[in-house]
Every structure is written in C-alpha cells, then in structure tokens.
Amino acid sequence: MKIGDNCLLKNILKKENINFDKEALKIISYYSQGSMRDALNLIEQSISLGNGNVFLKNVIETLGIPDKKQIFSLTNALLNANAKKIIFLLNKISHIGIEWDKILIEISHLLYYISIVQFYPLEQKENFTEFSYDEIRKIATHTSKFNVQLSYKMILAGRKELLLAPNLKIGVEMTLLRIVTEIKK
Numbered sequence: 001m002k003i004g005d006n007c008l009l010k011n012i013l014k015k016e017n018i019n020f021d022k023e024a025l026k027i028i029s030y031y032s033q034g035s036m037r038d039a040l041n042l043i044e045q046s047i048s049l050g051n052g053n054v055f056l057k058n059v060i061e062t063l064g065i066p067d068k069k070q071i072f073s074l075t076n077a078l079l080n081a082n083a084k085k086i087i088f089l090l091n092k093i094s095h096i097g098i099e100w101d102k103i104l105i106e107i108s109h110l111l112y113y114i115s116i117v118q119f120y121p122l123e124q125k126e127n128f129t130e131f132s133y134d135e136i137r138k139i140a141t142h143t144s145k146f147n148v149q150l151s152y153k154m155i156l157a158g159r160k161e162l163l164l165a166p167n168l169k170i171g172v173e174m175t176l177l178r179i180v181t182e183i184k185k
Contacts, residue, residue, distance in 0.1 A: 009039060013054060018047060020054035027059050064099035071106045072135060075114075078107065078151060078176055079143045081183040086176050090169070100168035104155050104175060111152040114140045118148065147183050154179045 009028065013020045024046065032039035042062060043054055050058035060067055066074070070093055077085040090103075113131055117140040140148075158175025165171030 008036070009043065012040075013043070018052060018054060021056055024054050024056045024059040027056070027063070027065075028054075031063055031065075061097065063102070064097060065102045066093050066098055066106060068131060071103075071110055072131075072139075074103070074176075075107050075110045076139060078179055079139065079147055079183070081180045083177055083180045086180065087173065090173055090176075094169060100172045101159060101162055103172050104159050104162075108152055108155045110136070111148055111155070114143065115145070115148050115152065118143075118145050150182055151179050154182065 009025050010020070013025075028039050028042045028046070032042060042059065045062045046054045046058040049061055056067075070089065074086060074089050077089060093103075110131060113136045117133075117136050121137070121140070155175060158171065158178070161175070162168055162171040165174065
C-alpha cells in the first residue's frame, strides 16, 4: 500500500459506515508502510479515539505525530535560525502527547521535499502528496541549499543521539539548537 493508494481502506470504511477524511487515510497509508495489518490496526485505534470516526486529528493523536502546520512552522524557524521560536513551538506541542523522535522524522521529510524542489523546481506537483507543493516551493526559494542539506544531515545525527539525551524532548531541542548554531555561522 503506497501513499495515496488507500482505495481498499476507503472501501472497508464505507462498508462499515465509518466516517473518515482523506488526509487521515493518507497518513495511515504512509505510516503503515505497506502493511494492511498495520493500517487496519491504526484505523481501529483511530475509530476508538474518534468515537466511531477516522479523522485526521485522531490519527495524529494515535501516531503521536505533530500536524503538518507545526512541522512547517518548526522547519521554517529552523531554516531561519530562530531559536526562540523553535523552543516556543516545541513547548506548545509538548502538551499533546507527541513522540519526540517523530518530530525529527517529520522535519527530515519536509527537508527532503524542500531539497527536491530546490534541485528540480519544475517537478510535478502530484509528487508532493504529504505536504503542500506551494508552501514547499516558498521555503525552497528563500533558503540556501547548503542550509537545507546541513539541517538534514544534522537531524540524522541527532536522531542517533536521542537515546543518549537526558530525555527525548531535550534531545530534540538540542539537535535543533545545534542546527541553528551552525546555520548562523
């Protein structure tokens, strides 16, 4: 099952008369990584949280991931070396039961798409199902390729160090602040 390839999930939910939104199914498809069993498990958990519905909010809560707006804001603050805003945003989302390593994973996804747009700006918009192409293009045109690549590399290194940090929140904060320090040089 690929991102966006969720016809089977739609059919199952329709057959069971369960309300859903398309974005929720995209995320379930993505995070189940091709496993129908995992996708159905995520749907079951989301139905439980959503009082019989599968909506984006419930899927995000089930997975412990930040929403796309938060990732855009964090990534923008990172690439603009705005440490104060990064800490503010991380404190704001810390109250919603986030899985800290997924913040770095989601930022790395967005950095990947930004990099692709920087190198291939005429790429088809359909290839960006996870994020808004126009928002990605806006960030890509206002950020140096070097800073995007540096940020991506440092996030990968930071993910390796997360388990060594006093706690995961501190590990994520220090990873992002280390990037800000390097970008400001």
